[in-house]
Amino acid sequence: MRSKNLVMTLTLVTVGFALLALAPRGLIHPARVAFAQSDAGESRCVSVGGAVMTNLGTIGSSTMLGTATGDLKGAVSGTILKFSSGPGGTTIFTLQPHWVTEAGDSIEFYPAEATATKVVEGVKGGRTPTVFAVLTFPLKLRAGTGHFAGVTGTLENIGEIEMPGFPDITYGRTVLRYSGQVCFATPGNH
Numbered sequence: 001m002r003s004k005n006l007v008m009t010l011t012l013v014t015v016g017f018a019l020l021a022l023a024p025r026g027l028i029h030p031a032r033v034a035f036a037q038s039d040a041g042e043s044r045c046v047s048v049g050g051a052v053m054t055n056l057g058t059i060g061s062s063t064m065l066g067t068a069t070g071d072l073k074g075a076v077s078g079t080i081l082k083f084s085s086g087p088g089g090t091t092i093f094t095l096q097p098h099w100v101t102e103a104g105d106s107i108e109f110y111p112a113e114a115t116a117t118k119v120v121e122g123v124k125g126g127r128t129p130t131v132f133a134v135l136t137f138p139l140k141l142r143a144g145t146g147h148f149a150g151v152t153g154t155l156e157n158i159g160e161i162e163m164p165g166f167p168d169i170t171y172g173r174t175v176l177r178y179s180g181q182v183c184f185a186t187p188g189n190h
Helices: 002-022
Strands: 044-056 063-068 074-085 091-101 106-109 112-120 130-136 139-144 152-163 173-184
Touching: 044 074, 044 152, 063 173, 112 152, 139 173
Parallel strands: none
Antiparallel strands: 044 063, 044 173, 063 074, 074 091, 091 106, 091 112, 106 139, 112 130, 130 152, 139 152, 152 173
16 A cells, blocks of 8 residues: 555656646746845845956056956956055055946946055066055945946955056056945846
8 A cells, every 4th residue: 555655646746747847938937035125125135256357557557457257247447546545554545446247237336445555565677566465445336227227235355456666556457356245226136
């Protein structure tokens, strides 16, 4: 009797899967997933991460251009607006970042400040570049297009800036690791 029940159960399971496989698309809907929402009940936030690599001075002497990998993969650029001395011997780089995802959507940011400290002092006229460790570099999202319309959130960055002729910032390179949260205005965006 026991083997008869087992055969009947396996037959029902097999028939059930066969019916699901043969069902026309759109007739069977997967269960909806509930996402955490803000107090307004409108946005949905997701964690993101990846890396950014740029070359400085590729579009004018103060603009960098490069690529982003990870959750926000695409192209990035940033214009260094100024740099100044910061507390504890740090250097503050103020810049305006720009981001275009692989799908062609733009992500807009507020101007940002990267706080960095020298880890290698360059030799003037020599082959040793000045290298900075990026200690803090929060990017605050303010808007976007397409999939990122109405987006908000913050990306934290750490990494390195290499400048062969600092304080001249041309021909430098950056490598950054980003992580943070992106909050979409409507749950259907992501």
